Amino acid sequence: MVSVTSQPEEGRKSAPFPAWLRKFLTTCGSIAATMLGLLLVTFVIGRVMPIDPVLAIVGERASQESYDAVYHQLGLDKPLMVQFFYYLWDVLHGDFGNSLLTARPVSQDIARVFPATMELATLGVVIGMFLGIPMGVLSAVHRGTWIDQTIRVLTLVGYSMPIFWLGMMGLLLFYGILGWVGGPGRLDIFFEGLVPSVTGMVLVDALLAGDMDVFWNGFSHLILPASLLGYYSLAYISRMTRSFMLEQLSAEYITTARVKGLSERQVIWGHAFKNIRVQLVTVVALSYANLLEGSVLTEIIFSWPGIGSYITTALLSADMNAVLGGTVVVGLIFICLNILSDLLYKIFDPRAK
């Protein structure tokens, strides 16, 4: 324990940089190292796969000359190290090569499919968070009662039910029978192309263009798959919230809060909950990262042109550039979310400063 009268940290050391700059540089360094590792892995995967990138371009029946020309053009005659630096150079310029399937640059493909996944995942995690956290808290506060049991059964179902089955049933009920939501796809066909694509996210683009009809149509398509993903992450988030809360509620400072005469609501939200925010940030970030990876089954059932189905299709047709490009992007997301949750950690926990 440090006494308050002790000197602040910066005053003591005569470092060449101020503390925040050193911190910033270290963070940048570790991001760069992680990225480099990720790229090395994808590069190696690309090279060991028994797929000939030259054949994929020139076709089976090309002459030896054209084969050699492309072989040289791709730089495959150079040493592996050099090839890696070429790869690095390209990736740093946002160039993942062309996709075999779409015959377009992979970067363009990803720019098209990723916003679709992002839109779905964001709403999904928001639903999961805003329902899952209160449910977890409620469950912990009423531990062992029927409230706790009901919530636990509900979340267990979310955990164990196959998502494609839930998806099919949801579509059948809410789209087929009740007609409350839009069907598969991101928009009804007549709304397609009405607003300019700025961010690639239908709801955001519609808002930017001020077209509420498109917005609500997009929303009616989004809400069912997003709820499904939300339900899935809710299960995880509420279970974690419950166990974090139980730990805090048995702490001594909770008794102190009660001794002061605070109401149960103040004790739970004003005291215990404040202490689990740090852990919740990590849990929510992890759920978000999982959803951003693209949930293949949901995307397939709802004909959602997202990154999950993009990578899967590419993988099945040996479209290596697309697979590697997708992998790098997913890796990048994980890194970004990690940094973000680290930052929030420092805001919520005074001990981390």
Add this chain to the structure above:
Amino acid sequence: MTLLTVNDLWVRFPTRQGVFDAVRGISFELGQERLGIVGESGSGKSMTGRSILQLIRKPGVVQAAEISFQGRNLMELSERDMRSVRGNEISMVMQDPKFSLNPVMTIGAQLMEAYLQHNRDSRQNARNKCIEMLEAVSLRDPERVMDAYPHEMSGGMGQRIMIAMMLIPDPKILIADEPTSALDVSVQRQVLSIMDRLVRDRGMGLIFISHDLNLVAEFCDRVLIMYAGRIVESCPASKLREAKHPYTRGLLNALPRLDNPRTHLEVLQRQDDWTHAALEETQ
């Protein structure tokens, strides 16, 4: 003037092996005095303190003929009315300051919360009041303490902050549950004398829970000795040496004494019938 009357208090825990009685039908009164409760670990001291505030955790149950505070029976109050008693009329300082302060809130926020819960006042006034109180518990640089977090405090500072926090709404009774046992000996005295001074100046009643017979004899007016959920002896602190109950005698003999040094200390021999023995008054 009697502040608190406890009559036939039981604290029960249903367990798998049947009901466990942690406190078994104890009765006592508290005036504007310092009452010590001494007993070995598990004898029910903390449960007694907590049951006065109705803060026994489930599945524990409190039963009592009466727990009266200034004529009001706390057993009959609703949870809402009980909340206006907690902190405001009866307060409690717990054992370890390291765990009894909320680690993610500033000291100032926690102090102000204690005050504002029972007083309608502006935040500025509340802050001033808190700073005054921190000065009263002899903390240097109270402005700075207000904005600090608990992990930036030493144990002794933490416990003084707890005392300040619990005295801010001006309660009539303070229950101190081993308030110094997590501190080292030199700091213990300091914290105790601060608490002692404040409690006396305000004419409060103090329930001082401890397992340290010497400390209690020194700081209290009257002592209750608890054994296995019962009060086995109740006497003025000055008459402690004349106590009759064999458990108390045993405790006394197991203590080192400056005025009568011995080469070896006696080991306390327990007897089954103490558990059933009735309260013996030594007046």
